[in-house]
Amino acid sequence: MTRFVCVHGHFYQPPRENPWLDAIDMQPSAAPYHDWNARIAAECYAPNTAARILDDQGRIQHVINNYAWMSFNVGPTLMRWLAQAEPVAYAGILAADKEGQARFGGHGPAIGQAYGHIIMPLATPRDRRTQVAWGVADFRHHFGRDPEGMWLPEAAVCTDSLEALAEYGVRYTILAPHQAARFRPLGEDAWQEAADVGIDTTVPYRVNLPSGRQIAVFFYNGSVSQSIAFQGLLNSGEALAQALLGNVPADATTPLLAHVATDGETYGHHHRHGEMALAYALHHLHDTGLARITVYGEFLALCPPQHEVQIVEQSSWSCAHGVERWRSDCGCHTGGALGWNQAWRGPLRLALEWARTEVDAQWKKTAARVFANPWQARDAYIDIINDPSDATVKRFLTKYARDNQRWPALALLELQRQLMQSFTSCAWFFNDPSGIETIQVLRYAARMMQLAKQTLQLDLEEGFHEQLEQVVSNTGVTVAELYTEQVQPLTITLADICAHDALTALFIDTPPADVVYLHHVTRQKQQRWTIDQVQVVIGVSDVTSLLTGEQAQFVYGVVLMGEQVLAGGVRPEPNRYQRLLNNIVDAIKNHDQDAMLQAMHSELGRFDYSLRSIFRDEQRTILTSMLHSVVDSVAQQYHQMYTQHANLMRFLQQMNLPLPPELQMPAAMAVHADIRAALRQIPIDTAQLRQVLQAATQSGVILDKSVLAYEYTQTLHQLAAQLVTTPCHPELIRTMIDLVEVAQGIDVDMWMVQNNYNVVWQRDYDLMCRSATQGNVESTTWVAEFRKLGSQLNMAIVATE
Numbered sequence: 001m002t003r004f005v006c007v008h009g010h011f012y013q014p015p016r017e018n019p020w021l022d023a024i025d026m027q028p029s030a031a032p033y034h035d036w037n038a039r040i041a042a043e044c045y046a047p048n049t050a051a052r053i054l055d056d057q058g059r060i061q062h063v064i065n066n067y068a069w070m071s072f073n074v075g076p077t078l079m080r081w082l083a084q085a086e087p088v089a090y091a092g093i094l095a096a097d098k099e100g101q102a103r104f105g106g107h108g109p110a111i112g113q114a115y116g117h118i119i120m121p122l123a124t125p126r127d128r129r130t131q132v133a134w135g136v137a138d139f140r141h142h143f144g145r146d147p148e149g150m151w152l153p154e155a156a157v158c159t160d161s162l163e164a165l166a167e168y169g170v171r172y173t174i175l176a177p178h179q180a181a182r183f184r185p186l187g188e189d190a191w192q193e194a195a196d197v198g199i200d201t202t203v204p205y206r207v208n209l210p211s212g213r214q215i216a217v218f219f220y221n222g223s224v225s226q227s228i229a230f231q232g233l234l235n236s237g238e239a240l241a242q243a244l245l246g247n248v249p250a251d252a253t254t255p256l257l258a259h260v261a262t263d264g265e266t267y268g269h270h271h272r273h274g275e276m277a278l279a280y281a282l283h284h285l286h287d288t289g290l291a292r293i294t295v296y297g298e299f300l301a302l303c304p305p306q307h308e309v310q311i312v313e314q315s316s317w318s319c320a321h322g323v324e325r326w327r328s329d330c331g332c333h334t335g336g337a338l339g340w341n342q343a344w345r346g347p348l349r350l351a352l353e354w355a356r357t358e359v360d361a362q363w364k365k366t367a368a369r370v371f372a373n374p375w376q377a378r379d380a381y382i383d384i385i386n387d388p389s390d391a392t393v394k395r396f397l398t399k400y401a402r403d404n405q406r407w408p409a410l411a412l413l414e415l416q417r418q419l420m421q422s423f424t425s426c427a428w429f430f431n432d433p434s435g436i437e438t439i440q441v442l443r444y445a446a447r448m449m450q451l452a453k454q455t456l457q458l459d460l461e462e463g464f465h466e467q468l469e470q471v472v473s474n475t476g477v478t479v480a481e482l483y484t485e486q487v488q489p490l491t492i493t494l495a496d497i498c499a500h501d502a503l504t505a506l507f508i509d510t511p512p513a514d515v516v517y518l519h520h521v522t523r524q525k526q527q528r529w530t531i532d533q534v535q536v537v538i539g540v541s542d543v544t545s546l547l548t549g550e551q552a553q554f555v556y557g558v559v560l561m562g563e564q565v566l567a568g569g570v571r572p573e574p575n576r577y578q579r580l581l582n583n584i585v586d587a588i589k590n591h592d593q594d595a596m597l598q599a600m601h602s603e604l605g606r607f608d609y610s611l612r613s614i615f616r617d618e619q620r621t622i623l624t625s626m627l628h629s630v631v632d633s634v635a636q637q638y639h640q641m642y643t644q645h646a647n648l649m650r651f652l653q654q655m656n657l658p659l660p661p662e663l664q665m666p667a668a669m670a671v672h673a674d675i676r677a678a679l680r681q682i683p684i685d686t687a688q689l690r691q692v693l694q695a696a697t698q699s700g701v702i703l704d705k706s707v708l709a710y711e712y713t714q715t716l717h718q719l720a721a722q723l724v725t726t727p728c729h730p731e732l733i734r735t736m737i738d739l740v741e742v743a744q745g746i747d748v749d750m751w752m753v754q755n756n757y758n759v760v761w762q763r764d765y766d767l768m769c770r771s772a773t774q775g776n777v778e779s780t781t782w783v784a785e786f787r788k789l790g791s792q793l794n795m796a797i798v799a800t801e
Contacts, residue, residue, distance in 0.1 A: 002252040004299055005244050005291040007278065008174055008220065009264030010151055011045065012075035012117065013037055014426035014437050019418055019447035020492035021517035022547070024081070026616045027436075034617075037078070041086045044268035044275070049092030050755045051279035059796035063758045064279045067096030068103065069286075071295045072264060073113045073151040076138040080386070083142070097143050100295065107297030112139040112147030112170070114161075115382070118423040119326045121158035121314045122349075124356075126375060127420055132164040133379040141386045148297040149173060153425055155317035156326075159209065162311070166213035172296055174261055176317040177201055177219045183309040191310070202248055202256035204300055205309035216305055218296055220261040221246045229262045234271040237280030244281055245291060255303045258291070261317075318429075326428040336431035340474040345428050348438070348479065351467035352422050355445060355460055359419060362456045363412065370409050371400050381413040388518065388546045406549020408455040414548050415455060418448035434473045434482060442479070442487045450491060451548070494543045495570045497521060498554040499609040500618070503568055506537060506560050507622045517615070520544045524553075527581060529588050535560040536596060538584060540574045555580065557600045559607075566611045569604030576603045635673045642670040646699055653700035668703055671696045675708065679715045683731065686738035693742065705746055712743040720756035727760045728768075730778070733785045740792045754793050761790070761797060 016024045016037060024035045033039035053062040074082070074093065082090040093110070100109035114120060115134035123131065132150070139147045150170045152161060157175060165173060180199040182191040186206070201219045208214055224243050227233040233240055246258035267274040285291045314322045324330035327349045329342040367374035377400040384396055393406060401409045427433070427441035445464065452458045471479035501521045504510065512523040526539035537558045544551040555577045558568035583599035601607070614622065645663055652659060659667070671692060678689040696703060719736050726732065736753075765786065771779035790797035 001289075001292040002255050003245065003248045003250060003291045004255060004257045004294045005248075005282075005285055006071050006257060006259040006294050006296060006299065007069075007244065007282065008071040008073075008259065008261040008296070009048075009267060010073055010113075010261065011078065011264030012073075012113070012153075013040060013078045013081075013265075014117075014440065015077040015421065015424060016436075016440060017077070017081075018490070018492075019421075019443050020490075021615065023517055023617075026620070037081055038085065040265060040269045041082070041089055043272070044265050045082065046086065046089040046092070047268045047751065048264075048275045048278075049089055049096070050751075050758075051275040052754075053276070053279050053283060055796045057796075059794050060754060060758075061796040062279075062283070063755065064283065065092055065096045065099065066267065066275055066279055066282070067093050067109060068099040069109070069282045069293055070278070071109050071111065071149075071259075073111045074264075075113055075117060076115045076135060077117075079138070079142055094143065103293075104295050104298040105301065107148060107295055107301065108143065108145065109295045110139070110143055110147070111149035111151060111296070112136055113151040114153055116420050116423075117153040117425050118420060119154060119156045119316070119323055119425050120152055120161040120164075121156050121323050122326060123423065125160065127423075128161055128164045129167070130375075130379050130416075130420065132168050132170070134382040134385075136168045136170070137380075137382045138386065141382075148300075154319075154323075154326075155179065156323050156425075157311055157315060158313050159207075159311070162207055162215050163209050163211055163213065166209055166211070166215045170215065172204065172216035172218060172300055174218050174220060174296070175311070176261075176315075177222045179312050179315045179317070180205070180217075180219055181310045181312045183307050185307055186305070199309075202246075202258065203307065204257075204296075204303065204305045205307050206305035207309055207311065216300055217309060217311070218257070218259060220259050224258075225260040225262050228260060229266050229270070232271075234266070234274040234277040237277040237284065240277050241281035241284045241290070244285065248291075250290075255299070257294070257299050257303075259296075326425055333431045334429070336474060340431060342428075342431065344433050344471050344473060344479070347467075347471040348428065348433060351464065351471060351479075352441075352445060354467050355422075355449065355464055356419060358458065358460055358463070359415070359448070359452055359456070362452075362458050363415070366408075366456055367412050370402060370412060372402060373400070374412075376400065377409075378413055378416050381417065384410065384413070384547070385417065393549075407551070409549070411451050411455045411548035411550060415448055415451035418444045418451065422448060432474045433471060433479050434475060434477065438479070439482065439486050442483050443490065446483075446487050446491055454550070494519070494545070494550060494552045495554060495572065496609075496613070498541045498543050498556055499568055499570045500614055501541065501543075502537065502539065502556045502558050502570075503566060503609060503611070503614050504618045504622065506535065506558060506566070507625055508618065515546070518546045520546060525577060527584070529584070531588065531591060531593055531596065533562050534593060534596075536584065536588075536600075538577070538580055538600070540577050555604070557604050558609075559597070559600065567607040568609040568613075569600065569607045570609065571604050579603060635669065638666040638670040639673070641666045642699075646695075649699035649701070653698060659700050659702075664702060667696075667699065667701045671701050671703060672707055676711060679711055684715065684719075684735055684739065686735060686742060689739075689742055708743075709747045709749070712739065712746060713749045715739065716743075716748065716750070716753045720753040724756045724759050727764045728778075728782060730782055730785060733782070733789055737785065737789050737792065740789070750793055754795065757790060757793055757795060760786070761795065765797070 018025055024037060027035040030036040030039045048066040051064045051066045052060045053064060055061040097108040097110040112135045114131040116131060120128050135150060149172045150165050152173055155175050157179060177199050180194040182193050183205060184191045199219050201221045204216045204218050206214055207217055224246050227243060233243055244258055248256045248258040267278050282293055286293050316323050319325035319332050321330040325332045328346050333342055371377040384392055397404045422441050422444040424441055426437040430437055449460045452460055465480050468480035468483050469478050497516055497519045501516050514521055522542045524540045524542060529536045540555050542553050552572055553574045554570050554572055555574050556570045560566050580603040584596055587596035587599055649659060649663060674692045678685055716739060722732055768779050768782050772783045787797055
């Protein structure tokens with residue numbers, strides 16, 4: 001076979017973590033999901049671990065892990081999030097790399113990425129080196145091997161960036177065809193200009209670097225990649241398969257590679273069901289023998305470069321003007337109102353470069369007193385980012401620091417991480433600095449400046465604010481104003497962590513020693529009282545940042561009045577606790593709320609904390625809890641109304657008259673509550689569920705299908721997970737059959753159910769069939785029921801016999 005095909009997906013999301021909490025805040029624009037990472041994981045990252053290939057009747061014939069058949073990189077910050085928040089998808093990606101190594105001659109489909117998605121040609125030499133060092137180490141952390149190749153953010157390249165890759169043993173990278181400047185056969189002197197004759201994208205090229213090192217470059221097929229990303233090629237798996245063959249003739253006498261590169265999110269997020277088109281195309285090419293599916297590492301081993309190439313310096317795949325998109329008003333943008341421009345890009349970069357310059361000199365002096373080699377320590381800090389456990393920190397400090405003190409050693413390194421993250425490319429990519437991507441970068445800068453003030457005694461806020469006044473958005477608002485309104489109020493201190501823990505402990509049962517958003521909080525002392533409807537809690541807590549080693553002890557007091565009025569104060573002088581305790585005890589004895597509050601204000605000052613101070617996810621949990629009794633009370637009233645007027649509602653339905661809203665709304669709420677109750681029974685009473693639905697139909701109650709779909713989906717997911725662990729449970733399969741029948745006409749998400757069904761199909765079905773043919777009655781029943789469920793789930797199991 002001389003015709004090879006490779007599809008590369010660059011899977012990446014702008015980092016969204018709160019720099020102080022290392023967690024993503026709730027993003028309402030991503031609803032119904034918690035945040036955009038979660039939404040895109042559901043639409044793309046997870047579906048590509050289990051892409052469907054349909055038969056000619058539209059039934060699911062195969063479930064394929066696309067990652068095992070393509071070349072891919074996952075941005076390190078995204079990969080870290082997947083490991084924490086989407087363990088099933090994360091495991092699927094790791095498994096794909098193992099599967100791919102077996103398929104592609106020991107060459108894994110996964111490649112690395114420079115860590116923080118900064119534009120490498122615009123970075124300092126030190127930052128370029130660290131970004132590659134972190135990218136390699138992070139890849140090794142997840143995949144257990146070194147990366148053969150590495151994706152450069154935005155494919156932005158310069159010779160120094162290639163030198164950094166080669167220094168760390170990276171063998172190849174992937175660029176756009178317009179990034180080739182000139183080429184020549186190895187051993188020849190004359191260069192050919194790529195602008196004149198084009199670049200042959202079917203072969204790899206060698207870049208000879210000034211250091212004497214070498215690195216290979218693959219230039220992807222630009223026109224086909226564009227068609228996949230922007231021109232609807234994913235509407236047809238067959239059309240995609242034909243297009244992937246690209247410019248490689250079937251009768252080629254030497255191995256040639258047809259390959260494309262796009263954002264990985266193209267397959268499922270940007271184009272719904274794009275992962276299915278990709279799965280079909282790759283397997284069609286493989287099964288028909290039209291091409292051999294490969295990855296870059298395997299093809300490079302089979303066909304080493306026969307040509308040398310020189311790159312277009314400071315070029316990228318997403319800017320026609322090189323790398324100007326990330327520092328000037330070059331004309332590249334993502335839309336916006338008529339007359340908008342990107343003149344803000346230059347001043348924004350200058351503001352952040354000003355901050356970096358201010359930090360650098362003082363950081364080097366301070367870090368030299370803490371580390372034998374500060375830059376070497378920074379390059380190794382990725383180990384702590386990935387695993388801030390005591391054991392890892394101890395090994396790190398023993399190897400790199402002059403003593404074993406976490407503070408300020410780790411804080412100095414975290415400062416550097418936040419500083420590099422503040423140059424994340426996404427801040428400049430879009431049409432206006434008021435977007436969430438630029439705000440995110442400013443949050444990194446704010447965290448960096450907080451650490452600079454603590455460790456370097458360097459106060460940059462005023463100067464940075466002056467710089468941001470020169471950055472004007474298209475709405476006329478300066479970025480300094482955006483920074484003041486949207487970033488500075490989100491700054492978090494250890495006192496805020498203490499307050500969050502103390503306030504949430506009134507509602508959520510947490511242990512006295514717990515990890516709270518990468519902070520270890522230990523309540524050393526705590527006392528609680530109740531006066532009438534008022535709850536009072538005081539205590540002393542130790543708070544330690546796991547990443548920086550910063551620690552402090554606080555005395556705190558919290559007051560909850562009724563169900564909603566929550567307030568508290570925190571002071572860093574724990575010696576106030578005993579005096580506060582004595583005064584509170586006296587007030588309690590005298591049943592004197594005013595004296596109690598006066599004692600707290602005297603020792604803790606003004607109450608700066610309230611329910612609004614609790615971090616968003618816990619805040620939502622607490623508010624839901626507060627509303628629970630209210631919701632239950634309202635639901636009971638709705639049930640009474642529904643029962644009381646059921647005969648009237650059935651009569652109206654028989655007369656073909658619509659229910660008035662005053663009856664429709666409470667009846668629908670009551671029925672939804674009954675459905676939730678039925679689905680939560682163990683085992684699920686599908687007969688009762690049918691009765692509830694039948695009564696609602698007879699009464700003319702219109703139900704919210706989106707709510708029903710959510711409830712059915714959650715329940716079926718739970719049952720399908722049980723099916724994997726207990727596949728021979730006949731009642732479980734019958735319950736699933738009944739529930740799927742009940743859910744007909746509702747847009748239930750069967751994706752995970754089908755995945756788990758497929759696991760049992762591939763693992764257990766043949767064994768059960770053999771048992772059935774031997775006369776086992778239970779196995780015979782199981783096979784029949786399992787096939788019926790498969791038919792309901794649109795699985796092609798009914799076509800296998």
